Amino acid sequence: MDTSNHNMVHRLFAEDKEIVLLGTAHVSKDSVELVNSVINEEKPDTVCVELCESRYQAIEKKDSWQNTNIVKVIKEKKTFLLLSNLILASFQKRIAKKFDIVPGQEMIEAINAGKSIGAKIHTADRDIRVTLSRVWNTIGFWGKVKLLFQLILSLGDVGDITENDIEKMKQEDVLETLLAEVGQSLPVLKKILIDERDMYLAQKIKTAPGNKIVAVVGAGHVKGIKAYWDDTIDLTSLDTVPPKSSMSNAFQWIFTSGIIILFIYGFYYGGTKAGTDMITWWILITGVLAGVGAVIAMAHPLTILSSMLAAPLTTLHPLIAVGWVSGLVEAYFSKPKVKDIESLPDDILSVRGFWRNKVTRILLVVAFTNLGASIGTFVALPLMIKML
Template sequence: MSNAGDADAPDPPDPVAAGETDTSQDGSVTVLGTAHVSQASVDDVRDAVAEEQPDVVAVELDEGRYNQMQGGAPDDIESQDLLSGNTVFQFLAYWMLSYVQSRLGDQFDIEPGADMRAAIDAAERNGSGVSLVDRDIQVTIQRFWNGLSFTEKLKMVGGLALGITDPRTIGLTFGAVIGLLTGLLFAVFIAPMVGLGDFFLLGITESAALQTVGALGLGTIAGAFVGLLFLPSIRAADRYGGEFINGVSARTLVGIAIGVGGSLALVETGTFVGPISATLFENAGSYSLRSVIGALTGLGVGISAGALLGILFGLLSGDVEEVDEIDIEEMTDGDVVSAMMEEFRQFSPRGANALIDERDAYIAHNLQTLREHGYDVLAVVGAGHRAGIERYLEHPDELPPMESITGTASSRRFSPLKILGYLAMVSFVGFFFLLMMAGVQDTFLLQLFAAWFLFNGIFAFTLARLAGARWTSAGVGGCVAWLTSINPLLAPGWFAGYVELKHRPVNVRDIQTLNEIVGDADRPISEAIDDMFNVPLFRLIMIVALTNIGSLIATILFPFVVLEWLAPGIGGVDALLAELLHGAENSLELLRGLLT
């Protein structure tokens, strides 16, 4: 992720230029703490430059942010950067931080960063040099994101959500989604294992009735798939469909109508060919009934729990209107700033280290260099950095080595998702290994692998297309989806995003566009979502996320859906389990033979 642009950044002051500065003795550094969204801070900066008459005005900017402030076009994200794994998430973190600052700027009617712009303008009027002393935002965000624990990332996302909407909406949405998914999974997979499968069938056990229900279920899924992926967009729906019907939903509904009609025709006429059999529709009917009843039950429970959760969120978050009582000028007061920094450290200790402590040291390093060269420097920085920078300037020997606070940081912790990924990898490799050790026919193994490839590919491809990916991007994501089970570090979403970036450039200016959309409270939700999908950054994030989610769903469903369908080829599920056990016994025998 790079946000360097076309504007020319100021050259660093030349310590030996024309003897302008006496380098035989140290210069001085005055640190001015500002609030980035305060008009009073802008006035303070102008007054300080006029009063101090510094040789150099040092600003809390890096080259990329300076260029963007001066109107330069930010560089696009490089495709190869996406394969590093966290680039999209770093953009997401940057968006969160930018959104908070943007909301404050809107509230206090001033452009975020106006203090830095005022410092640069005042320096130019005064004839002072300008020095960009902050660390590259790309490095800062990367180190910030990798430093967060999984819990801290969830808290950060939750904090952004609370800033966008009210706690009750979050609680209801969260409860509804979790309840629906939990009810669906329980009814389809767990209930039959514990003898509750018939409970979710509502007494419908006749073959003809189940076939009809199965036709409705299969027709809906297949029709939606065909409508989303293959039918042309119905542009008239955008014009006449109102708030809830647009081109995408219209073609989906048309596809469902075609799918349901075709499936019902097959069942009613008894036209079954090859794998499309009466048994297929009957089994689909059982799954469909359990899915719908389980999902509705879970949805009801989830909404009820979500309502209570929303009330709890509201109590914990306090009165949102209290933000109106904030005096922005207090944000430069030392005691207030210290309290705010301490609160942030409690919220995210590792995040505070990357965003505050490391940058304090980085800026202090650069200011110390300017001071050693004999310059009188006025450093304009955020109030939260002032105390740390001044401490380092008073005790330069305490500065950490520059190389320890630059460059990208690797995340050494295992996240829950990584652990699940490695478990899936071990299960996948172990499954095929045990079948080979059991002497299962190669034909069955090839069928199994082909089914795995197609099942993962279809889910990843479909969800990528649903997010708006191009055919080529979705196709690449679908083709590599099966690799996730072998190597969880190779997420298919990265590859889909890599191809997408070839046709849809993304840069940090998209974040400003997203902030404008999210901050527009009068914009209808459906229109806001459409507008967000038109922003390349948001579309890229959704493509990467949904492609990975599609592969994850396929990995979870494969043992319950595909294995049950393929197992009759070797005698059924019980025979398959027996082969796995036989493979384990053969492996142990081989291991004993090698050890003795």
């Protein structure tokens, strides 16, 4: 084995098991070659990969994503999860294209090399949907705004990324690289994206079947896995998506009640004109800004209209978001065709492609109309209070 790669190979032990922990870069040709040589030299009983079951199935059954039901995604409020997944895939694919490599090739190589020697393949990472859901449910409104914009900014040109940057990525997780700027102002991101997954990976790897195991993970996780190696980790708690806190739910209802009381107060103390003006401004500001969000997403004209009509009401209802309405309307009028599904892998490689593809455009409609209506709420409130 090449001695230059020794710092990427670590030997750990758990009871009667020997684990060869291999740190790789998700976008590196050297990592692919190293994975192949280590698995063929070590001949393990099991190969662990830094993939969750859903991402493993996506590799094994490349067309499984074509069964995505966009209406179901909207109704189950999983738009952000799918959009962020696609943006993350776009980030990796564009870097991989620039350096003429296949994104995640080292994981594919680990799977193929493991199968060729008859080893079991064991997925060791937490489901990406759980990780992103935990992030989304933990951060506040402005955290969500920062996160959304950071993801969208990542759709820009990767032309400035150099081979040295790729070397740096060997020391970081791809999600951490992508969300570095947001992570500086939201420390909870590192806890969920990196620390929790380090714990999860450590526990899944050391409890994998077999006496000899090769575990292929991103180099950014190696230090954390070793740090948590001797701990017993409760995977159930890490696999749980925490529901919104009762305090958060209570705040939403209190906020809604406060706005309604404000309307009543305006009519009672300011007279009919003041009350009517307050309602008018509420309808105009929340409706127009939701409509602006739909326009930015290049939505169908009737989607723009529906978002403007729905926003003043949905902003007063904690259980319904305007994006739910606008997304369903957009899905109805610009039904994604088979060609949109088939061209998705290519379309997510560019900003224009995200807006052109009907699938991703629907996701953008949901995101931007929700954002517009939320900003409208914060803009309208102080104006209404001034009218009293």
